Structures are given as C-alpha cells and as structure tokens.
Amino acid sequence: MADATANTPAVGIGPGPRGAKPRNAFAPRNIMLYGTLIIVAIYYALPLYVMIVTSLKGMPEIRMGNIFAPPLEVTFEPWVKAWSTACTGINCDGLSRGFWNSVWILVPSVVVSITIASVTGYALANWKFKGSEFFFAVLLIGAFIPYQVMLYPIVLVLKNLGDGISFFTVALGLGKVQVYGTLWGLVIVHTIFGMPILTLLFRNYFASLPEELFKAGRVDGAGFWGIFFRIMLPMSLPIFVVAMILQVTGIWNDFLFGVIYTKPEIYPMTVQLNNIVNSVQGIKEYNVNMAATLLTGLVPLIVYFVSGKLFVRGIAAGAVKG
C-alpha cells in the first residue's frame, strides 16, 4: 500500500495537509545539523587560515604568540623573501625560480597531454578497430600500477630515446640531444601518466555525442581528421576545460616525477618548496616557510575557486571509473 501511494506523487498522502512540513529554522535538529557542519568547515578551513596568518607575521610575533591569532602587525616581508631570496642549498634566488620552472613544465605538458589524449579518446570512441578496446583496457589497468614499479625503467627509456634522437641530430650536424633530465623528458612522463584518465574522459564524452553527427560527417565525405576538427572539436569545449583543470592541478602538484626526471636547475616549485622548508641549515623562518607554502598552493587554489563546479565535475568524471 505504502509503495503504491509513494509511487504516485500527484496523489496526496491521505486527507491531511499536503506538501512539506513548514520548517522551524531553530529546531534542535537544525541546530545540530548546522552546528556539526560549521565545526567541520572550521576544521577544514583552519590550515589555510593558519598559513595566511603565519605568513603575515614577523618572527618575533610568531615566537611570542599563538599560531591561530591574527597578526598584530601585518608584514609582507616574508612573502617578498620567500619569492626572491629564500635559499635552497647554495642558491638564494627564492621560489620564483621554481615558479617559472613549474610554468615552463606545466604549459607544454598540459598542451601535449591533452592533445594526444583527445585524439586518442576520439579514435577509441568513433573509429574502433580490432584490438583498440583491448589496448584501452590495459591502459586503464595501467593507471593502478604504483609509479614506483615503472620509475627506473622509464629513466632508461628516456635515456635511450635521447640517444636515438641524437643518432639523427648528430648525423644532421645538430649535436647531441638529451631527453632524460630535461624539460621534455618530464613532459613525456606527464603525458604518459595523464593518458589513462584523460583518454577515459574524452572517450566517454565523444561516445556520448549523438552518432548521427558522425554519420552526417561521413556522408559528406569528411575523414578522420575532418570530423575531428570540424565537428567534434567545436562541440567539446566543456570537456577540454575539465581536462585542463585536472591536468593543471595535477601537474602543478606533482613532486615525484619532478624529483626523478629533472635536474636541480629545473626543479618544479613543489620540489624547491620542500627543499626550502625542510632544509636543515640555518634558523627556521616559519613565516617565510608558510609564505612559500602558500605561494606554491596558490595556483591550484585559484584554479579550484575559479572553476567551482567544473572542478567537481572533473574529479567525479575522473573518479567514476578511474
């Protein structure tokens, strides 16, 4: 009986009053609910708050006071110092170097990885051939292999790739080329490890577009690339934005690949940050450390707060089957 009435929402429930019960904003239930959520929100927001507050204090105030207290005297000196003069080892040119390194790593990695993954996803969705689904399945399984298993052999692959390219460049008189330890080595690694999730994202998106569009393109004589550039690309701006969000935050936050596949001169920001904060020499300047930490977190935070719902969509799309 209950099921029958529940399944027909148009019919009210019995003769009594209809619609939701008017809610009392201060019912004990609501106080509990909002109270819990506010406490949770404070807990999650606290570290960001502590970072900001600490980075705006002077060292004497930090030694005297309470880490949760707002600064009595606001100073931007720690920010300036973290950006331009903080030391890692013998280099004292601050985090700015790491920042620009990260930018130089980020731009080509995002462009290359998204370009390759979008074409791959399109081919997998619309131009299947015998075996393509099999490779895709292995690609998805590969996403779960711990990176540590593949790290060392990839070093060898990159070295050999460099030697292979050098074979041609030396023959052409252009000198030797290195891939391992350079920016492009890292770009290749980011492209490889971004591939499973991005390909899945693009494949599912292209597969969800109406097939008639594809067929119409075929009838009009468009081929693989014609359909991709003239029909698919103009329709897929949202998914490209989602992919960019995923890759920008993912590559910016990377630490492991940066440590292994680059050299100290081109270490990304996360690696340099860790070296600055966890260096054992010198007096610890906590305000500078927190300013540096905040600076490193700034790019993904801006991406997160600006993109809002798209960020959630990105991770959900990535997570659902990733």
Added chain:
Amino acid sequence: MADTGISSSSGARGAPGSVATQATLPIARKPSRLFRNLASKIALVPMILTVLVIFVGCTIWTVVHSFTSSKLLPKLDFVGLAQYERLWGNDRWMVSIKNLAVYGTCSMIFSLVIGFTLAALLDRKIRFENTFRTIILYPFALSFIVTGLVWQWILNPDFGIEKVVRDLGFESFVFDPLHSDQFVIYGILIAGLWQGTGLVMCLMLAGIRGIDEDIWKASRIEGIPVWKTYVQIIIPMIRPVIVTSVVLIASGIVKVYDLVVAQTSGGPGTSSQMPALYVMDRMFKDQNLAQGFAASTMMLVAVAIILIPWAYLEFGGKKSRG
C-alpha cells in the same frame, strides 16, 4: 539501402569512401586489413606505445630485474628470491609495512565514514550547501607537499596546537605526534584525511543524489527515522559509489609518498617509513637497485590483491561497458 549498410557495419568503418554499387557495399573487401582505418591506427600509436612500452614493458622489466643482484646498474645475473628474502628480513621494510597497514586501515575506515557522514549532512537540503562543499573539498586541490608542510607547522610542539593548549592553562598537555615513534603515523593520517576526505564526500554525495526521490517518500511513510534510512537503505543502494571510493582510497594509500617526505621525511628515525619511500631510497640513494625493484614488485602485488577481486566483482559478469 546504402544507408543501412553503412550503419550496420559501424565499428569497423572502412577507409576513404570508395563508393561501390549498392549490392556489394556491405561485403566489399578492402585491399588489406592492416591499412583499413589507417588514420585511427596512426592516432592510437601514442597510446599503444604507452601501453606496450611503459605499462607492460617497464613493469615486466622491473619484476624480472627484482630477481637479480643489480646494484648501481641493472644487470641480469639471477639470484632467485634472495632480494625478497633480504627485503622481508629488513627492519625498515617491516616498519614500512606496519605503517602502511595502520595508515591504510585507519585511512580507509575514516575516509569512508567521514565522507559518507558529511555527504549525508550536506544532502539534508541545507542552505549554503555550495559553501560548505567548497570549504571541505579545497584541500584536495592542494599538493601533498603543501598539505604535509602545513600540518607539520600546525603540529609543531613549540608553536602549534600543543603550545596553544598549554597557554590556555593545561600545562601538561602533550600533542606532538610528529616527534613520537609511536604516534607519528597518526600525525600523517590527520593530514592525509584532511586532504582526501573531500573527494570521498563528493563522490558519495553524487551517489546519494542519484537515488530516486520515491525511496525517501516510501521511508517517510513507513516512519523510518532518517539516520536509519541512510544506514539501511541508502548505503546498500550506493554500493557502486562506495566500491569506487574504496578502490580510489586504496590505490592512494599504496602510493603515499610526498606527504611523508614533506611532513617527516620518514622520521623520527625510521618510524614513519612507507613502502614507496623504501623503494625510492633503495633505487636512487643507496644504489641498491634490485632491492628497490623487489620492494616495488611487492607494492604491485599488493595493488593486484586489491584490484583483482574488485575487477572481478565489477566487470566479471558483464561483457562490455562504457
């Protein structure tokens, strides 16, 4: 007629439209199978190379070399299971495994419970839902390095929580997990949960929102308390989302590396070692390659033990997905 012929052969759409007569079209034989759909095959070369060279090739390479005595350079002189015997006799590795077990169990339970509870709270048609969600999810945009450094600062005994509580008058209050052999892993756990529960919450919330509104009407009519509905009706209904979350959390746990590096660098002593750290130190610091390969192979085995039952449950019955 021609139209239906084209659409029925979807999947293996032929090379450039050679317009044959209607009668021969569906069974027209192309010159060579290899060159059919050529553009698509060329487009998938990066993916196929990634799968074959990196995911399959490099993994097999590492597993094979874990049975050798490679030190500074990889070489193929097999020593059977000697590396594994050494691995399981090594104190640091045993500490890593113990830490991983504690961190993994706690992280899994707390992520699921907190993630689900928060999702259920946000699902109660509250105001400012977006604000709360934004605050709870933002740590997920930050890197593990930033997360680790912030929590290192908050847990700092001289300036952080311990000092603040002592200043309030509780002179004997002790909260210094990062410098205690016994509790350091829980210090890392706090940071890890702060970073990762937002994602679980978002997944669970999406799952809860996907449930038919009629279920709620039915449970209201039956007079089932709200919390009981969540526990006994909603949880079984969002099983796929929970399984996805479990897999995601688990694969994150096995990989945990940067967080520990930033927060404690594996210390004090070796008490916050993790398998990923062990692998990295053996391979890139101690020049003891084969030992690192053996340890990373064990990580691979651990992931396989988690994944194979999941893959079997999820995809065992079905033929295709997507």
